Amino acid sequence: MADGRDQGPxxxxxxxxPRPLDAIDRDILRILQTDGRASIRSVADRVHVSRxxxxxxxxxxxxxxxxxxxxxxxxxxxxxQGASAYITLKIVQNSWRTVREQLQALPGAxxxxxxxxxxxxxxxxxxxxxxxxxxxxxxxxxxxxEVLSTRTLLVFEExxxxxxxxxxxx
Numbered sequence: 001m002a003d004g005r006d007q008g009p010x011x012x013x014x015x016x017x018p019r020p021l022d023a024i025d026r027d028i029l030r031i032l033q034t035d036g037r038a039s040i041r042s043v044a045d046r047v048h049v050s051r052x053x054x055x056x057x058x059x060x061x062x063x064x065x066x067x068x069x070x071x072x073x074x075x076x077x078x079x080x081q082g083a084s085a086y087i088t089l090k091i092v093q094n095s096w097r098t099v100r101e102q103l104q105a106l107p108g109a110x111x112x113x114x115x116x117x118x119x120x121x122x123x124x125x126x127x128x129x130x131x132x133x134x135x136x137x138x139x140x141x142x143x144x145x146e147v148l149s150t151r152t153l154l155v156f157e158e159x160x161x162x163x164x165x166x167x168x169x170x
Contacts, residue, residue, distance in 0.1 A: 019064055024049060028057055029066070036070040073160065081108065081126035083133045084155035087141065088119035095146035096120070102144050106136065119151070130154075 021029070027047045031038055044054035061067045076084060091099050096114050103112050103123055111124040123141075127133040133152070141150055 016064070018066075019060075021066070025057060025061065025066075028054065028061070032058075032067065032070070036072075076126040080128055083127045083130050084158070085125055085127075085133055086153045086155065087123045087125060087137065088151045088153070089121040089123060089141070090148040090150075091120045092146040092148060099144060099146050106140055108132075108136065 024047050028043055031043050031046055040051050040055050040058070043058070044051045047054065049057070058067070076082070089099070099121065100112060100114075103109055103121070106123075106125065108125045108127045109123060110126055111122075113122045114120065115122050125133065125136060127136060137150055137152055141147055
């Protein structure tokens, strides 16, 4: 099941109306969010359906765009990426698509969001150290013509609430 597919940035796929999820679909999602490597057999056993039913439901969730892919949760510090930061960006109006393409190419970029409020974009990056982070901000980000300003918020500690909440529910 762990095929690494990602359907691209949210909002780029054709927007079909969302199909309602039943309790079994929600249980399957919780299981796969906790363990993306769970076998069809174990998922089926845990939600009390046949393997064929579990397989069909998971495929439907993928085809409907509910599941966008499967990935590993990485301890960035243990993986040599000890500096993490959220960077806020103010960008030129109507330049989101251009800026997004350039941000996706940045080494260590983990999450990009177009947001409302005092800034336009929220970017999460992981780098080996603060020196590399500094170079990323001063050399790469601020060199993007559509970026008007940046603000860097260092991450001192993280807690994965999604994983904790899912394991508490199960």
